Amino acid sequence: MKSNIVIATKDLNLWYGDKQALENIDMSVREKSVTALIGPSGCGKSTLIRVFNRMNDIIDGCRIEGKVFFRGNDIYDPSEDVMELRSAIGMIFQKPNPFPKPIFENIAYGPRVHGINSKKKLEKIVEKCLKQAALWDEVNDWLGDTAMGLSGGQQQRLCIARALAIEPEIILMDEPTSSLDPLATSKIEDLIYELKEKYTVIIVTHNMQQAARVSDYTGFMYLGELIEFGETKQIFENPKEELTERYITGRFG
Amino acid sequence: MSFLAPSKLSRKKRGEGTLTEWVIEKLLFISAIFSVLVVFFILVFLFGKGYQIFEEVTLWEFLTGDKWDPVGQNIEEKPYYGAHPLIMGTLLVTLGAMAFAIPLGIGSAIFISEIAPPRIRDFLKTGTELLAGIPSVVYGLFGLIILTRWLQINFDKPTGETWLAGSILLGIMALPTIISVAEDAISSVGKELKEGSLALGATKWQTITKVIIPSSISGITAAVILGMGRAVGETMAVMMVTGNTPIVPEPITNVFASVKTLTGALGIEMGEAPVNSPHQHALFALAVVLFVIVLSINAGAMIIMKRIKERHYGIAGKKKGSRVLPEPIKNFTDSIKNFTGPIKRHMDTILGIFAGIILIWLLTSWFGIPMGLVIFFMVIGIHFFSQSLSPKNYQTMALGMVTLSIIIVLFLLGALLYYITAEGIHALSWEFLTESPRNCGREGGIYPAIIGTLYLTLGAIILAVPLGVGAGIYISEYAKETRVLKIIRAGIDNLNGTPSIVFGLFGYAFLVLYLGLGVSMIAGQITLALMVLPTIIRTTEEALKAVPHTLREGSLALGATKWETTRRVVLPPSMPGIITGIILSIGRAAGETAPIMFTAVVFSQPGLPNDPSDPVMALPYYILEMSMNIPGGQGNAAGAALVLLLLVLSFYLLAALIRKRFEKALKGFR
Numbered sequence: 001m002k003s004n005i006v007i008a009t010k011d012l013n014l015w016y017g018d019k020q021a022l023e024n025i026d027m028s029v030r031e032k033s034v035t036a037l038i039g040p041s042g043c044g045k046s047t048l049i050r051v052f053n054r055m056n057d058i059i060d061g062c063r064i065e066g067k068v069f070f071r072g073n074d075i076y077d078p079s080e081d082v083m084e085l086r087s088a089i090g091m092i093f094q095k096p097n098p099f100p101k102p103i104f105e106n107i108a109y110g111p112r113v114h115g116i117n118s119k120k121k122l123e124k125i126v127e128k129c130l131k132q133a134a135l136w137d138e139v140n141d142w143l144g145d146t147a148m149g150l151s152g153g154q155q156q157r158l159c160i161a162r163a164l165a166i167e168p169e170i171i172l173m174d175e176p177t178s179s180l181d182p183l184a185t186s187k188i189e190d191l192i193y194e195l196k197e198k199y200t201v202i203i204v205t206h207n208m209q210q211a212a213r214v215s216d217y218t219g220f221m222y223l224g225e226l227i228e229f230g231e232t233k234q235i236f237e238n239p240k241e242e243l244t245e246r247y248i249t250g251r252f253g
Numbered sequence: 254m255s256f257l258a259p260s261k262l263s264r265k266k267r268g269e270g271t272l273t274e275w276v277i278e279k280l281l282f283i284s285a286i287f288s289v290l291v292v293f294f295i296l297v298f299l300f301g302k303g304y305q306i307f308e309e310v311t312l313w314e315f316l317t318g319d320k321w322d323p324v325g326q327n328i329e330e331k332p333y334y335g336a337h338p339l340i341m342g343t344l345l346v347t348l349g350a351m352a353f354a355i356p357l358g359i360g361s362a363i364f365i366s367e368i369a370p371p372r373i374r375d376f377l378k379t380g381t382e383l384l385a386g387i388p389s390v391v392y393g394l395f396g397l398i399i400l401t402r403w404l405q406i407n408f409d410k411p412t413g414e415t416w417l418a419g420s421i422l423l424g425i426m427a428l429p430t431i432i433s434v435a436e437d438a439i440s441s442v443g444k445e446l447k448e449g450s451l452a453l454g455a456t457k458w459q460t461i462t463k464v465i466i467p468s469s470i471s472g473i474t475a476a477v478i479l480g481m482g483r484a485v486g487e488t489m490a491v492m493m494v495t496g497n498t499p500i501v502p503e504p505i506t507n508v509f510a511s512v513k514t515l516t517g518a519l520g521i522e523m524g525e526a527p528v529n530s531p532h533q534h535a536l537f538a539l540a541v542v543l544f545v546i547v548l549s550i551n552a553g554a555m556i557i558m559k560r561i562k563e564r565h566y567g568i569a570g571k572k573k574g575s576r577v578l579p580e581p582i583k584n585f586t587d588s589i590k591n592f593t594g595p596i597k598r599h600m601d602t603i604l605g606i607f608a609g610i611i612l613i614w615l616l617t618s619w620f621g622i623p624m625g626l627v628i629f630f631m632v633i634g635i636h637f638f639s640q641s642l643s644p645k646n647y648q649t650m651a652l653g654m655v656t657l658s659i660i661i662v663l664f665l666l667g668a669l670l671y672y673i674t675a676e677g678i679h680a681l682s683w684e685f686l687t688e689s690p691r692n693c694g695r696e697g698g699i700y701p702a703i704i705g706t707l708y709l710t711l712g713a714i715i716l717a718v719p720l721g722v723g724a725g726i727y728i729s730e731y732a733k734e735t736r737v738l739k740i741i742r743a744g745i746d747n748l749n750g751t752p753s754i755v756f757g758l759f760g761y762a763f764l765v766l767y768l769g770l771g772v773s774m775i776a777g778q779i780t781l782a783l784m785v786l787p788t789i790i791r792t793t794e795e796a797l798k799a800v801p802h803t804l805r806e807g808s809l810a811l812g813a814t815k816w817e818t819t820r821r822v823v824l825p826p827s828m829p830g831i832i833t834g835i836i837l838s839i840g841r842a843a844g845e846t847a848p849i850m851f852t853a854v855v856f857s858q859p860g861l862p863n864d865p866s867d868p869v870m871a872l873p874y875y876i877l878e879m880s881m882n883i884p885g886g887q888g889n890a891a892g893a894a895l896v897l898l899l900l901v902l903s904f905y906l907l908a909a910l911i912r913k914r915f916e917k918a919l920k921g922f923r
């Protein structure tokens with residue numbers, strides 16, 4: 001089941017001011033797969049996935065070296081348009097961050113900023129995305145209500161629907177279930193499984209079982225380095241590095 | 254290069270997008286840098302006019318000369334430009350004000366943050382804000398018709414227009430600043446620290462004095478300094494009650510002497526001094542002195558506040574807004590204690606004796622020797638009596654004092670509102686509100702003044718809002734922590750600290766004279782706009798910063814540009830906050846006198862102004878003139894003051910209501 005590579009990094013180094021947060025990262029992500037990033041707190045997982053949609057650009061003092069390719073184009077090339085990149089790569093954050101607007105407007109936001117203003121088209125997009133995010137049945141009668149009234153799990157699925165509305169190719173998720181209860185978590189995990197059909201997913205998680213359950217590939221990071229990267233089965237059952245094994249079996253630190 | 258198959262989403266052309274983005278960012282930047290330019294221009298124009306006085310006198314003579322008589326009303330008919338009595342006047346009145354305001358302010362702050370139950374706390378905070386919202390000319394009127402009379406009768410003096418009256422009034426006016434800043438500092442002390450102390454068996458009062466106050470001492474200091482800055486720069490109220498004699502009191506403790514302050518001299522003499530005369534140059538030089546004093550006071554407060562911020566949020570903490578880090582503050586105060594430790598014992602004794610001597614001197618010079626000594630020994634007695642009390646009784650007494658201070662503050666607020674209403678209500682009538690003044694304002698009404706005030710305020714807001722909101726957006730959303738941002742911040746801080754009379758002089762020198770606008774509505778509107786600009790910038794910045802960062806990231810991650818994110822995601826939830834700031838500015842602009850006194854207003858005008866180049870009438874100026882210069886005008890002055898007060902307070906009330914709703918609306922995020 002080898003598919004094309006959509007994202008690849010080469011000798012990627014990143015600094016926050018003087019502090020190096022990523023060191024010589026080389027990795028590639030395959031199309032229509034789920035890739036999990038695991039590792040202890042502060043090892044640079046969030047930093048790495050924020051490299052892929054250039055969200056680090058908005059942090060003062062963040063400096064990057066090396067190359068990051070998306071479909072063969074270097075995304076940090078000065079001629080590339082960040083806004084376009086970000087609309088091809090959606091992102092879900094650790095804490096659900098719906099806009100304080102009606103549910104409908106949350107999802108229509110992306111298409112609107114990309115120039116779609118026809119009410120009809122927007123309605124279609126909203127319905128489709130809510131259905132894809134398995135939220136339609138729960139909210140279809142309340143599309144005009146503020147999104148702040150939804151539960152945490154619903155909010156997170158709304159954020160997923162919002163990301164889907166710009167028709168990205170890749171969806172980045174940074175600990176998307178860490179603020180949710182087990183039931184809401186399992187709903188999101190099911191969703192990730194379905195999303196894999198059409199999208200490439202990169203997910204950061206602290207939950208080892210979750211990584212094992214949802215992902216095809218796993219990368220283990222430690223102190224800014226990518227220690228080991230491979231198929232999830234192999235990483236969990238037969239890790240090559242001792243560090244990885246110690247982390248996975250919980251004998252760490 | 255495109256990442257996407259073009260069929261996926263029909264996108265608008267990004268090329269246009271980036272040009273708009275670029276233009277918007279530049280426009281925002283210009284509005285942010287504007288404040289710096291204004292400060293620069295103020296300095297240029299004050300200096301430009303002021304230094305010419307040194308053709309008449311040397312700098313040294315100017316600062317230390319003890320005779321201020323710029324018109325030459327003496328036998329030799331020779332003008333004297335000695336600013337010393339005025340500088341002393343300002344210092345004495347301010348010191349006196351602080352003697353009232355510091356204990357009352359800090360006591361009230363302790364009460365509000367540590368003792369009052371939540372509901373009462375809200376009420377008290379609103380009360381403090383009300384005190385801050387009352388226009389200074391209304392304070393002045395209160396001082397003139399109530400306070401000075403009361404002093405004159407109770408102390409049996411020929412007049413109540415004295416240093417003491419100025420100090421009391423300024424003390425009241427400085428209270429809101431001191432209370433609110435000190436209260437912020439005190440209530441930001443960590444709960445663990447308090448609980449830690451209480452758990453060791455300390456009484457509440459011991460916890461307050463031994464833990465809470467030391468931990469927040471820098472904030473309290475900043476509060477006092479800021480209050481002082483407010484007092485030094487105040488014009489209207491002071492010049493209405495101090496009698497305005499430019500002589501250093503003899504002896505210097507004579508609080509019943511009439512004094513003239515720097516601001517008083519500017520407010521009274523600027524209108525009389527011929528253009529480009531040495532007198533006028535001397536006044537501009539006074540303004541420079543005033544500006545320098547106020548700016549250095551405010552700079553002191555800023556430095557202290559910045560240190561506190563760094564300690565709270567510094568190095569270790571990206572935890573913005575967390576209030577858990579007084580540890581460094583504790584270390585800091587500890588290190589001071591260690592440093593002063595060995596000499597501390599003796600320090601106490603020395604300070605005690607020193608204070609005692611000063612107290613005896615002051616008391617005997619005010620009340621005569623026998624009465625002064627009696628009071629002195631009573632104070633000493635109370636001191637030693639309190640030392641012998643058990644911690645519990647001591648606490649009861651101390652808390653009693655703290656409660657007393659807030660009661661005094663509330664009483665002052667109540668008295669002010671009551672007397673203005675009581676004096677003003679007689680003048681109110683339909684005729685008063687709808688007719689033009691006749692017979693020097695003694696008859697007829699104040700209609701043109703009401704409309705003039707509305708015109709001035711509206712114009713000022715229309716000018717200030719785009720600039721202020723733009724600057725706020727730039728600072729909060731666009732600016733990186735660079736040198737340029739530091740300069741912009743410094744500009745805004747300085748503009749915020751600039752006394753209103755200095756704005757008035759600047760408007761006069763630059764708009765009225767240099768640009769040739771003449772005394773006109775537009776000149777007043779621009780001057781007022783400059784004055785409220787920093788308020789709008791700050792409230793905008795704060796409102797925007799209250800919007801969680803994750804929302805911005807959410808929008809950017811969807812491919813929205815910075816401006817789209819700002820306009821569609823960040824601005825809408827911060828609108829109520831921004832509007833609150835605008836309304837507060839309206840209230841402030843409506844009540845100010847000093848900025849319009851030389852730029853826009855006339856005392857009396859039969860009709861309304863036809864176009865922006867006409868002068869206007871305005872309520873604050875009408876009140877000033879009626880109470881000071883028109884015999885028998887105080888009744889109508891009080892009536893106009895009541896109208897102005899209602900106008901301004903309704904703005905503040907509106908702002909408070911909106912903010913309440915705003916707090917509720919933002920709760921969902923936290």
Ligand SMILES: Nc1ncnc2c1ncn2[C@@H]1O[C@H](COP(=O)(O)OP(=O)(O)OP(=O)(O)O)[C@@H](O)[C@H]1O
Nearest residue numbers: 016019021039040041042043044045046047048059
């Ligand atoms: N904005 C920033 N400025 C400076 N340093 C940062 C910033 N963001 C992250 N860091 C540092 O970079 C390192 C990696 O952080 P990152 O957030 O990527 O870790 P993480 O693996 O996602 O951790 P967690 O599991 O706790 O989310 C950490 O040491 C962190 O302190």
Ligand SMILES: [Mg+2]
Nearest residue numbers: 045046047174
């Ligand atoms: Mg993280």
